[in-house]
Amino acid sequence: MNNTFVKDGKPFRYISGSIHYSRVPYEYWEDRLAKMYAAGLDAIQVYVTWNTHEPSPGVYDFSHQQDVVGFLRLAQKLGLLVILRPGPYICAEWEYGGFPAWLLREDGDVKVRTMDPRYISAMDRWLNVFLPKMAPLLYVNGGPIIMVQVENEYGSYYANDRLYTRHLRNEFTRYLGEDVLLFTTDGDSIGYLNSGTIDGVYPTVDFGPGNASAAFESMKTWNIQGPLVNSEFYAGWLDLWGKAHSRTSTKSIVDTLRQILDMGASVNFYMFEGGTNFGYMNGAEAGGGLCITSYDYDAPLSEAGDITPKYLAIRDTISKYKKLPPVKIPPSTLKYAYGTVKMAYVKGVLDALPVIGPPQPITSQYPLSMEQVGQNYGFILYRHLLKTTYPSAVLKADGIRDRGYVFVDGMFRGLLDRYGTTSFNLLAVEGQELSILVENQGRINFGSQILNNRKGIISSVTLGGDTLVDWQMFPLNFERLFEMQGLDNKLRFQSAPVTHSQLSPAIYTGQFVLPNVPDMPKDTYLNMQGWFKGQAFLNGFNLGRYWPVRGPQVTLYVPKTVLKPSPAQNVLVMVELDRAPCDGHSTEPCTVTFVESPILNKTATSSVTHSDTWLDKGKLSVEYSVDFEQLLP
Numbered sequence: 001m002n003n004t005f006v007k008d009g010k011p012f013r014y015i016s017g018s019i020h021y022s023r024v025p026y027e028y029w030e031d032r033l034a035k036m037y038a039a040g041l042d043a044i045q046v047y048v049t050w051n052t053h054e055p056s057p058g059v060y061d062f063s064h065q066q067d068v069v070g071f072l073r074l075a076q077k078l079g080l081l082v083i084l085r086p087g088p089y090i091c092a093e094w095e096y097g098g099f100p101a102w103l104l105r106e107d108g109d110v111k112v113r114t115m116d117p118r119y120i121s122a123m124d125r126w127l128n129v130f131l132p133k134m135a136p137l138l139y140v141n142g143g144p145i146i147m148v149q150v151e152n153e154y155g156s157y158y159a160n161d162r163l164y165t166r167h168l169r170n171e172f173t174r175y176l177g178e179d180v181l182l183f184t185t186d187g188d189s190i191g192y193l194n195s196g197t198i199d200g201v202y203p204t205v206d207f208g209p210g211n212a213s214a215a216f217e218s219m220k221t222w223n224i225q226g227p228l229v230n231s232e233f234y235a236g237w238l239d240l241w242g243k244a245h246s247r248t249s250t251k252s253i254v255d256t257l258r259q260i261l262d263m264g265a266s267v268n269f270y271m272f273e274g275g276t277n278f279g280y281m282n283g284a285e286a287g288g289g290l291c292i293t294s295y296d297y298d299a300p301l302s303e304a305g306d307i308t309p310k311y312l313a314i315r316d317t318i319s320k321y322k323k324l325p326p327v328k329i330p331p332s333t334l335k336y337a338y339g340t341v342k343m344a345y346v347k348g349v350l351d352a353l354p355v356i357g358p359p360q361p362i363t364s365q366y367p368l369s370m371e372q373v374g375q376n377y378g379f380i381l382y383r384h385l386l387k388t389t390y391p392s393a394v395l396k397a398d399g400i401r402d403r404g405y406v407f408v409d410g411m412f413r414g415l416l417d418r419y420g421t422t423s424f425n426l427l428a429v430e431g432q433e434l435s436i437l438v439e440n441q442g443r444i445n446f447g448s449q450i451l452n453n454r455k456g457i458i459s460s461v462t463l464g465g466d467t468l469v470d471w472q473m474f475p476l477n478f479e480r481l482f483e484m485q486g487l488d489n490k491l492r493f494q495s496a497p498v499t500h501s502q503l504s505p506a507i508y509t510g511q512f513v514l515p516n517v518p519d520m521p522k523d524t525y526l527n528m529q530g531w532f533k534g535q536a537f538l539n540g541f542n543l544g545r546y547w548p549v550r551g552p553q554v555t556l557y558v559p560k561t562v563l564k565p566s567p568a569q570n571v572l573v574m575v576e577l578d579r580a581p582c583d584g585h586s587t588e589p590c591t592v593t594f595v596e597s598p599i600l601n602k603t604a605t606s607s608v609t610h611s612d613t614w615l616d617k618g619k620l621s622v623e624y625s626v627d628f629e630q631l632l633p
């Protein structure tokens with residue numbers, strides 16, 4: 001039989017949808033998978049996130065949110081086959097394209113996705129642990145996995161290292177055997193296929209709505225007798241901070257889907273369920289495109305797993321090509337608007353160092369990167385004791401990765417931004433303490449810049465042309481703030497001098513009890529309107545980054561799984577990096593609001609930067625002119 005897959009001796013064409021277990025709370029996996037099955041999908045397509053399974057070299061996690069075997073078994077139980085994409089590079093707008101940050105700890109930029117021995121030894125060790133877990137799940141062994149992708153769009157990568165792609169294919173075959181269909185995915189052009197295809201591995205392509213026949217032309221030149229496959233049919237698209245929310249029309253998707261299905265081709269929707277980049281796990285693009293916290297992707301199932309008109313239209317189209325399963329569509333989860341919560345200023349980030357910092361700083365002559373001090377994600381504080389007085393000198397840090405909030409003796413002086421200004425004038429006096437709070441905004445996940453992904457401060461800092469030496473590094477862990485909860489769940493800090501006026505970067509907290517009614521908790525959305533930029537934590541769970549002043553995302557998805565029912569207190573902590581709506585001179589407490597629907601399409605602006613917000617408010621000039629006079633000899 002030409003031009004078709006064969007399963008159990010019969011022609012087999014699949015309709016599949018992408019879902020990433022790392023982006024959906026594991027308590028909700030069954031809900032999303034059941035909805036995908038009810039849509040008429042034959043299979044799900046799953047990326048494996050190496051960096052969540054090996055948080056540090058040789059240390060593995062396959063529990064709870066990382067229980068990938070449990071996720072795949074659940075899919076099988078619900079009647080879904082699996083198309084596995086173990087990467088190890090996965091792109092996916094995921095942190096570092098799925099690579100663990102500790103690959104960057106070695107000196108010199110490790111050349112991922114090549115035969116660089118440092119990369120290959122780490123990758124081989126990982127595959128030696130992971131792939132044996134997949135072997136029992138292969139279809140030939142009674143499992144759901146029908147095919148396995150080798151690498152990911154390698155034809156788009158600059159390296160073109162065929163020894164590497166063959167080595168990877170051989171490793172997959174060594175662990176999974178010969179009876180599994182290995183495939184590649186590349187953009188739908190001859191150029192991509194020329195570089196991305198691997199001997200003995202079935203080539204497939206990816207493309208969005210449009211002319212399916214034309215898109216498959218490139219594939220036909222490679223496997224005239226093989227089934228046509230679109231491995232990533234873009235049912236939506238990614239979102240970046242400061243850019244308009246991506247939308248893909250249902251009509252365009254249905255029209256193209258019909259073309260694809262009429263051709264007898266197999267297809268996978270990318271994404272069918274997008275989910276969320278919780279914590280610090282969003283990816284980035286070279287040049288400053290920062291992926292937002294929501295991975296809604298305008299997908300058929302929303303970030304919260306809601307049934308959308310796009311879902312119903314796709315399901316209806318599928319019903320014209322195959323019998324839908326005799327199941328009801330599971331309902332969208334209920335949401336609840338818990339209302340407004342008062343947020344109180346707790347402490348400046350610098351003043352919280354005894355709680356969020358390490359017992360001792362790491363010291364070094366020159367600044368060490370985040371990876372060199374053994375940290376993967378989030379925030380790191382750099383400190384330097386000034387040895388000279390500079391009445392006015394340029395502070396320059398071209399190696400800031402990615403944003404640095406600069407303080408002198410605890411007073412905010414300005415922002416260093418790798419995508420904006422990496423220097424500004426500073427007035428400082430010998431003996432003062434220079435502190436730079438650095439935010440890692442997510443590692444690049446696509447293109448050759450993936451090689452330059454170190455975070456923190458990655459080169460020398462100069463002041464007035466002098467290279468500053470003798471630095472302390474403090475990796476920060478904001479989750480430790482929840483260890484400060486008193487019996488009443490309020491955050492308690494031992495009294496510490498407030499060396500830093502009530503300006504951001506600062507920590508705010510609020511407590512709230514859910515209504516004492518049946519069926520609580522329910523999902524909700526945290527509306528951050530009025531706040532600027534920071535990180536939100538609820539009951540110790542890192543909800544992700546917020547940047548409502550930039551948009552398009554204004555709300556953060558809050559799954560019910562992180563909430564506590566009445567009478568327990570729910571504790572929200574926000575690390576506001578720019579400006580809280582109530583900071584400094586406001587007597588009103590700040591508030592946030594829990595609402596029942598998301599805002600992902602606010603008119604976005606890419607112009608807002610920290611300095612804009614502060615200088616505009618005149619706060620910086622008023623606040624610091626007084627200080628400078630006091631300080632100067």
Ligand SMILES: CCCCNC(=S)N1C[C@H](O)[C@@H](O)[C@@H](O)[C@H]1CO
Pocket residue numbers: 090091092093152153232237238285446
């Ligand atoms: C702007 C460059 C984006 C490159 N990534 C592309 S084309 N994509 C293909 C890639 O394989 C997938 O993981 C996703 O990253 C998807 C975009 O959502």
